[in-house]
Amino acid sequence: MAMSSLTILTLLALCHSSIAFRKFPEGFTFGVATAAHQIEGAWNVSGKSENVWDRLSHSRPEMIADGTNGDIACDSYNRYMEDVEELTYLGVDFYRFSLSWARILPTGRLDVVNPDGIRYYNDLLDALAENNIEPLVTLFHWDLPQALQDLGGWANPKMIHYFRDYADLCFKEFGTKIKSWITFNEPYEICEDAYGDEKKAPAVDSHGVGCYLCSDTLLKAHAEAYHLYNETYRPVQNGRIMISINSIWYEPSDPESAEQVALAEVANQFKFGWFAHPIFTSDGGYPSVMVDNVARQSAAEGLLKSRLEQFDAYWIQRIKGTSDFLGINHYTTHLITGAGVDPIAKSPSWLKDIGAVTTMEVGGDSASEWLRVVPTGFANLLRWCKSSYNDPPIYITENGFSDYGTLLDYGRIKYFNDYLNEILNVIYDDGVKVLGYTAWTLMDNFEWRAGFSERFGLYYVNITDPARPRKPKLSAEYFKELCATRELPKDPRFFEPSFFRTECRCFFLILIVWYVSE
Numbered sequence: 390m391a392m393s394s395l396t397i398l399t400l401l402a403l404c405h406s407s408i409a410f411r412k413f414p415e416g417f418t419f420g421v422a423t424a425a426h427q428i429e430g431a432w433n434v435s436g437k438s439e440n441v442w443d444r445l446s447h448s449r450p451e452m453i454a455d456g457t458n459g460d461i462a463c464d465s466y467n468r469y470m471e472d473v474e475e476l477t478y479l480g481v482d483f484y485r486f487s488l489s490w491a492r493i494l495p496t497g498r499l500d501v502v503n504p505d506g507i508r509y510y511n512d513l514l515d516a517l518a519e520n521n522i523e524p525l526v527t528l529f530h531w532d533l534p535q536a537l538q539d540l541g542g543w544a545n546p547k548m549i550h551y552f553r554d555y556a557d558l559c560f561k562e563f564g565t566k567i568k569s570w571i572t573f574n575e576p577y578e579i580c581e582d583a584y585g586d587e588k589k590a591p592a593v594d595s596h597g598v599g600c601y602l603c604s605d606t607l608l609k610a611h612a613e614a615y616h617l618y619n620e621t622y623r624p625v626q627n628g629r630i631m632i633s634i635n636s637i638w639y640e641p642s643d644p645e646s647a648e649q650v651a652l653a654e655v656a657n658q659f660k661f662g663w664f665a666h667p668i669f670t671s672d673g674g675y676p677s678v679m680v681d682n683v684a685r686q687s688a689a690e691g692l693l694k695s696r697l698e699q700f701d702a703y704w705i706q707r708i709k710g711t712s713d714f715l716g717i718n719h720y721t722t723h724l725i726t727g728a729g730v731d732p733i734a735k736s737p738s739w740l741k742d743i744g745a746v747t748t749m750e751v752g753g754d755s756a757s758e759w760l761r762v763v764p765t766g767f768a769n770l771l772r773w774c775k776s777s778y779n780d781p782p783i784y785i786t787e788n789g790f791s792d793y794g795t796l797l798d799y800g801r802i803k804y805f806n807d808y809l810n811e812i813l814n815v816i817y818d819d820g821v822k823v824l825g826y827t828a829w830t831l832m833d834n835f836e837w838r839a840g841f842s843e844r845f846g847l848y849y850v851n852i853t854d855p856a857r858p859r860k861p862k863l864s865a866e867y868f869k870e871l872c873a874t875r876e877l878p879k880d881p882r883f884f885e886p887s888f889f890r891t892e893c894r895c896f897f898l899i900l901i902v903w904y905v906s907e
């Protein structure tokens with residue numbers, strides 16, 4: 390019996406819908422992100438003082454993979470109009486960038502305000518406004534003035550006041566032009582990588598101790614900045630303010646293993662819950678499993694007190710609820726293989742306190758050892774955030790992929806496409822309130838200890854050319870189409886040529902069904 394044209398049409402429609410044709414919801418916004426130290430350069434001119442990354446990359450260049458530094462970076466201090474042109478070309482709704490504390494306040498404190506620093510950010514904000522690009526501005530993206538580090542940095546409780554003062558000045562100077570603020574970018578990286586280890590500047594490496602002193606200060610500083618904004622500035626400036634928490638999402642390597650499932654939950658509480666639980670739960674304070682584990686380990690080490698000091702009732706209350714949205718930076722998923730001390734854990738340390746063994750043996754590769762491509766992990770993280778934190782409104786404030794700097798960056802496009810598709814899945818299938826997406830990053834830039842060896846940009850930057858020319862990669866064209874159409878681009882030019890792409894498979898499926906039915 391001949392297959393009716395109706396059946397063929399139905400099959401076509403089914404195939405079509407299986408390739409994720411859903412649009413992002415009304416009001417969903419797209420942007421790209423950068424950070425001051427990674428792009429600005431001009432490290433020692435126009436009144437800017439030294440920050441902890443200047444200090445590390447100059448005094449210990451062997452700590453940076455390719456021996457580079459942020460002295461010039463993308464030269465955005467001088468070429469910010471090129472940045473704005475790129476943003477305009479991409480058609481983004483917003484641009485996430487950070488303010489350099491050492492450029493605005495060279496001593497870190499309010500004693501000296503650098504007029505050139507204020508002027509620079511006003512010029513950038515004005516250029517964005519002229520092009521209808523909303524600023525999303527991070528107060529602290531890792532580049533602490535060295536003068537404050539010399540006083541102990543985030544291990545010094547006085548930082549609560551210095552940060553509040555700095556935030557106050559920024560709200561006052563820029564607040565009429567900025568409607569969306571982020572206090573801290575990735576507190577985990579600051580506290581664990583920079584104070585509990587030496588993976589980030591200032592490389593304090595006070596493992597198991599400094600990391601928890603830092604989180605105590607940082608969460609209080611965040612809360613103070615939030616309350617200042619909420620009470621003094623919001624009534625007149627009408628903006629919103631949040632924190633961006635980063636995640637490596639942990640999953641059990643064997644989903645059937647109850648032990649691994651339980652340990653993955655512990656690891657997620659240590660990683661994400663460390664900073665999210667005090668702010669986004671109704672109980673507040675650190676996750677109880679974290680409190681228990683560190684207390685138990687500390688006792689076993691013969692210490693009189695836990696290395697993780699709990700917040701008192703005042704601070705639990707003061708920190709709770711201090712974020713208008715949950716900002717999530719997400720890149721990757723790692724696995725938990727069992728209980729015990731991770732072979733790479735220092736003693737004592739945050740990692741040892743978890744009590745689980747982790748592995749990166751999962752998903753596809755990138756140029757960064759830690760960055761494994763596991764799109765489904767993103768969906769699992771988002772569903773977990775919905776259920777753990779009472780269904781918060783979420784902004785993805787970073788997501789991206791590293792390679793070595795190719796213009797035909799199919800790997801990056803596939804990463805964006807697959808991760809964005811998971812966002813669509815959780816929005817439509819699970820009702821997770823994801824409101825916006827930020828790609829990391831506008832252009833190749835100084836990737837911290839990886840220097841320029843790992844590249845995350847939508848634009849290629851030639852860092853040996855003094856003019857720092859930027860060239861759109863294929864992923865820039867992909868992102869431009871995404872911003873314009875609000876759905877995942879389907880143009881075959883964005884995808885590595887492959888015969889067995891989904892559309893081809895669908896076509897052959899229809900042919901076979903037709904042939905059989907003949």
Ligand SMILES: *[C@@H]1O[C@H](CO)[C@@H](O)[C@H](O)[C@H]1NC(C)=O
Pocket residue numbers: 433460
């Ligand atoms: C600024 O740093 C550069 C190196 O990046 C150096 O050559 C220059 O002399 C410094 N300028 C000042 C004013 O210190």
Ligand SMILES: *[C@@H]1O[C@H](CO)[C@@H](O)[C@H](O)[C@H]1NC(C)=O
Pocket residue numbers: 619620709710711
């Ligand atoms: C923010 O301010 C509003 C209005 O005064 C108040 O109702 C709310 O509780 C404040 N938020 C927090 C977390 O304190």
Ligand SMILES: *[C@@H]1O[C@H](CO)[C@@H](O)[C@H](O)[C@H]1NC(C)=O
Pocket residue numbers: 851852853854855
């Ligand atoms: C980068 O710039 C340098 C200096 O202008 C030039 O020699 C080199 O060919 C450029 N590299 C690329 C990939 O464009």
